[in-house]
Amino acid sequence: MKKTAVIYILLILLTAKPMVNGMERDEMIDLATFTQEQGVAIDHWQVTLKETLDIEKINQIVEDMKNSRLVTMTEDENVIKYLLRDVHKEAAIDVTYSVVIAKADPYQAEMIAVIEGSQWSSQIEDEYLSIKRLIKKEFFTESLKIFACLKTGIGGIMKADDFVERITNYFNLEHIVTQNDTIANSSHEKVIYGYTDLWKQNFIIQGTQMNLQLAVVTDDDKNLTYTIGTPILINEY
Structure with missing residues (x-):
């Protein structure tokens, strides 16, 4: 089951964008590099x-x-x-x-x-x-x-908590908020919001800056799918 992300207060802010080797960072490349380094297959970006x-x-x-x-x-x-x-x-x-x-x-x-x-x-x-x-x-x-949005393939090679911990450490996430939900078909969904100073855009939820969203979906067979977005997921997951 997929679900569209609903944000009640959404404000995009522009700030100075960090640089890498004299060039602007690219969010998609950062997400793909992280995912590949974890040994998790990329299903779609x-x-x-x-x-x-x-x-x-x-x-x-x-x-x-x-x-x-x-x-x-x-x-x-x-x-x-x-x-x-x-x-x-x-x-x-x-x-x-x-x-x-x-x-x-x-x-x-x-x-x-x-x-x-x-x-x-x-x-x-x-x-x-x-x-x-x-x-x-x-x-x-x-x-x-x-x-930017990246979705991993379905698999059970890494526990959800381990993946969340790795992405938190890799991007030095702050202001972390976790939302849990159970979907009608009995699959479980966890959505994590956080902020990293690596990227240009961010949005505000209740006065707090956020610019990374991670959706973790577990199907009936206990397979995990991770969908990562910045500054927010604008598509279904």
Whole structure:
């Protein structure tokens, strides 16, 4: 059973971003490096870039998208949505671009780019960074929000408490909050929130900074699935 993360108070803050070897840290690379060092298989990873842009820039993006035969357009009573998918087969990376124009406010629209894959290696890491830089340069400004998410494969090779302890120590997590829940199909879910000063964005829960969320789900066969997100999980897990 998957569940969408619900946050009652969510505020993204921008601060000075730490550097690694003279370069900005990348949250996805940090998550993938940690997971691989623990000997846990990566099942899926995803980086989402989002920003609300003025309609002039959006119109140009939409016109460029329309030049592709792969673009699709859908419309309902509330929004018009353009979707374009770009597959990088050699690097096993998918990129999806979408523009969402709300009919209630036609002067602004949301631009979303999603980079994702089901494998991770040094080659994929390099290609991911290249794709991300190009997307940021072409579509976004410094005001964009970036969400990284990584999901592990199902397995029982490490106890949940051990994994939580390792991620806590690895990222030097502070302000740790744990939420336990039992889902209708009897699987057990634990969600841990924490804060690390390694990354740029964070959100506020009851006056406390947070920027890492870990969901631990145990199915009926006692298999564990870990889903890690920063600054928060915006997808189901």
